[in-house]
Amino acid sequence: MAAIPMLAGVGLMMVCCSSSSAMMMMGGEEKEDPIVPKTPVKTPTAAEKAKADADAAQAAADALAADPDATPADVAAAQLEADNAAAAAAATTPAATTPAAEMLPNGVYTLKGGRGGKLCADEGGKVICNRDAVGAWEKFTINKEGDAYTLRGGRGGKLCADEGGKVICNRDAVGAWEKFTINKEGDAYTLRGGRGGKLCADEGGKVICNRDAVGAWEKFTLTAI
Numbered sequence: 001m002a003a004i005p006m007l008a009g010v011g012l013m014m015v016c017c018s019s020s021s022a023m024m025m026m027g028g029e030e031k032e033d034p035i036v037p038k039t040p041v042k043t044p045t046a047a048e049k050a051k052a053d054a055d056a057a058q059a060a061a062d063a064l065a066a067d068p069d070a071t072p073a074d075v076a077a078a079q080l081e082a083d084n085a086a087a088a089a090a091a092t093t094p095a096a097t098t099p100a101a102e103m104l105p106n107g108v109y110t111l112k113g114g115r116g117g118k119l120c121a122d123e124g125g126k127v128i129c130n131r132d133a134v135g136a137w138e139k140f141t142i143n144k145e146g147d148a149y150t151l152r153g154g155r156g157g158k159l160c161a162d163e164g165g166k167v168i169c170n171r172d173a174v175g176a177w178e179k180f181t182i183n184k185e186g187d188a189y190t191l192r193g194g195r196g197g198k199l200c201a202d203e204g205g206k207v208i209c210n211r212d213a214v215g216a217w218e219k220f221t222l223t224a225i
Contacts, residue, residue: 050089051213057085065205083210090198090212104182104222106143110134112221113202114188120207120220122153127160127167127207139225148179148194162193167200167207188219 193209
């Protein structure tokens with residue numbers, strides 16, 4: 001007879017335990033790990049990819065030009081490829097609105113290119129920024145021409161023109177290609193050629209107006225003398 005109370009007690013304990021477990025399961029809450037949003041991967045636009053390809057092609061051309069073992073044909077081919085890439089990038093880039101010109105007083109100025117901080121010179125066949133001292137060829141006369149400017153080189157006093165592939169000072173009369181837009185850019189200035197309205201850049205071996213965006217090479221220091 002004593003076994004019956006013991007079984008009853010065991011059963012009661014099992015019922016209590018089961019009830020407690022059920023209450024814990026019912027009252028407990030399962031916690032999920034917080035959802036961390038994923039950083040979206042930005043896909044470059046066609047214009048950005050074309051610009052990157054053009055910059056890489058130009059860097060490769062510059063490196064080849066500095067290689068003493070490179071042949072002139074290889075250098076020319078690399079530069080042609082870079083020019084084609086730049087043209088393709090320009091074709092995919094939306095046309096930017098030309099900002100209002102920052103007018104300068106008429107006068108004689110020196111120009112320093114942004115690539116190496118060298119003085120620019122009128123060499124007759126091109127403008128090149130590779131000088132350390134100011135002479136006659138390193139002086140440019142800047143005059144207002146409406147909302148733009150004309151530049152005259154110091155070698156022969158001829159008007160400078162944007163010929164697309166280079167800036168050259170060999171003109172006698174003012175036309176569209178002989179007008180430059182000059183804007184303030186921090187402590188420096190940007191120049192836009194009149195042929196295509198492109199930014200001019202100091203490429204070391206020449207000044208060329210074929211850029212769409214402002215970088216170090218597209219900034220010039222103008223100093224009145």
